[in-house]
Amino acid sequence: MTNLGCLDTLARQDSPIHRLDPRTKLLTTLVFIVMIVSFDKYQISAMLPFAVFPVVLIVLGNLPAGYLMKRVLWVAPFAMLVGIFNPLLDRQALLHIGTLEISGGWVSFASILIRFFLTVLAAFVLVATTGFNTICLSLEKIGVPNVFVMQLLFLYRYAFVLAEESSRMLRAWQLRAPLRKAMSMKTFSTVLGSLFLRTTGRAQRIYQAMCCRGFEGQLHPARRFHWRMADTVFLFGFCLLFAVFRFANPAVLLGKFVMGIFS
C-alpha cells in the first residue's frame, strides 16, 4: 500500500515531462505498448531501440531509475511462469552463434521478457510523471463515463484510509492472538465482514458530506488542461520515432553496418 503512494509522490515534481498534458502521455504510452506488443514472437533486436522512450522520460522527468527497475522486477512471476515453457516446448534451432545453437524457445522467452520489461516500465513511468488523479481526469476528457472516473478517483482516495483501518484491525487481532502468524479462515471472514460494515458506514458519511457541499451525481474537476505546442511535438515526435523503429528495424541496420566495418 505504501508503494501505491510512492509512485504518486514522484508525480508531484515539476519537470518538462510532468508539465505535458496528461492526454499526451497517455496516448503516447498506449501507442508505445501497442507497437511493442505487435512484434512477432521471435523478435528481439527490433524491440531494443524502443527503450529510448522510457529512458528519456525517466531522465527528463527526474525519476529514480533504480527504484523503478526494482518495482518492475518485483512483478515478473506470471510472464516468467508462462514464458519459461517456451524453451522446453520449442526446441527448433533458430539462432546459430558459432557452434552454439539457440532454440526458438529461448529466443521467444527472451522476447517475452523484453516485452514485459518495456510495457511495465512504460506504465510505471506514466503514473510517476502524471499522477493517478490527473490520469483519471484526462480519461474523462477522452470520453470515459463520469461514473467510472469518479469510481477510480474514490477508490484511489480511500484506499489509503481503508488501509489504515484494516491495519488497525490487524493490530487488534495480533494483540489478541500473539502466537499466530495468520488468521484462520473463519476469523478472516468475520474480520472482513466487519471491515465491510465500517466501509459502508464511512461511505454513508462521505455521501452526506458530499450532499452538504452540493453533490448532484457528478464531479466537476477544478483543473483545466491546456494542449500546447510541446504536447503536439511530443506526441507526433515519439509516434514518428516508434513508426521508424517498428518498420525499419534500425538495430539490424546498425548491426550490419558495424559488422561490415569489422569484417
Place this chain on the structure above:
Amino acid sequence: MHVVDALVSPAVGGTFWAVSAGLIGYSCKKVKSEMSDSIVPLMGVTGAFVFAAQMINYTIPGTGSSGHLGGGMILAILLGPWAGFLVMASILTVQALFFADGGILALGCNIFNLGFWTCFVMYPLVYKKIVGRGLSPSKLFWAAMLSVIVGLQLGAFGVVLQTVLSGKAELPFTAFVLAMQPIHLGIGIIEGFITAGVVAFVAKAQPQLLDVSLPPSDKPAFSIKLVTVSLLIAAVIIGGALSWFASAHPDGLEWSMFKTSGSEELDTPDNSVYTNLSKLQEKTAILPDYGFKENEVSGAESQTAESWPAVSAGTTISGLVGGLLTLILAFGIGILLKLRKKTQASATI
C-alpha cells in the same frame, strides 16, 4: 491470475478492450439510471475495501501457506452486478497502473475474465437462482460457493484462451488448461468459503445492505471439514474425467508442434539465412530434421526495411549486435540528457 501485456497480441488485447469498454459504458448507464447517487461513494469505498482486505492474510487450512481476498463475486453480491462490475474494473485498472498486475493492453482481457463471468453470468444465473426468495444460511453458503468456483473456472479458462490465441507463449492449450483449472479450483474453494463467510456475516449484522434477511439460528451454516471433504472428492472425480478426456487428444507437445509448424513437412533450412555467418557456419552441421517456419526462412530478406511483414527473428548476429548497440545508445542518450541537466543546473546556481 492475470493476462499480461507481454503475452497478449494486439488483436486479442484490442478486442477485449472494446468488449470491456462497452460493458463499462453500459454499466455506468445502468448505475446512473437505476441507482441512487449514494451508490457512487459506496462503490468507491468498496473498491478501497478490497485493496485493504488484501493486506490481511489468512491461513489456508491443511497447508502452511496463506492467501488473500480476490474479489469479483463478493462485489456482485454486495453491490449488485452493474456496480460490482465497475468496482472490479476500477480495481484492475489501479492494479495495472501501479502494480503492473496485467498491464495496460491486457486490461480489457482481465476486466472481462474477472468481472464479466462473476457479475453478469454467475450472479444472475447461479447466485440469484439459488438464493431466490426464501433465504437460508445453507442456501446462501452454497450459492456463494458455487458461483465463486464456477466464475473463477470460467475466468481461468479465459486467461488460457486469450494467451493461446495471442500465440506468444508456447505452452500448448491442453497442458495450460490442465495446469490452470485445478489451481483455480483450489483458489475458488477457498475464496468461496471467504465470500460465503463475509456475506453471511453482513446478512446477519446488517441485512438491509443485502435486501435479504436471514432467519436467526445458532447452528453454524456449514462445517468446513465436511464441505472440504466433499469438494475434494468432487475435484478428484472431475479431475479424473478431465484427464481421461484430455488423453483422447494428441499429446500436448505433439499438438503444439503441429500447431506451430502447420501440417506441412518440416523443410530443410535455406542457406541464404546464414549468408552473414557463412564462415562460422561451415563448422556447424545443420540437422536436417530441424525445420523452420516459412517466415523464418525468409530471414535474410526481411532484415531489410521493405519486407516488414515477414520480420523474422533476430536470426542473425547483426540483429543482436545492432540491438545491443541501440540499447547502449538509448542509455547513452539518457546519460547525456542527465549530464546536460546537471551542467545547466550548476550554471544557474
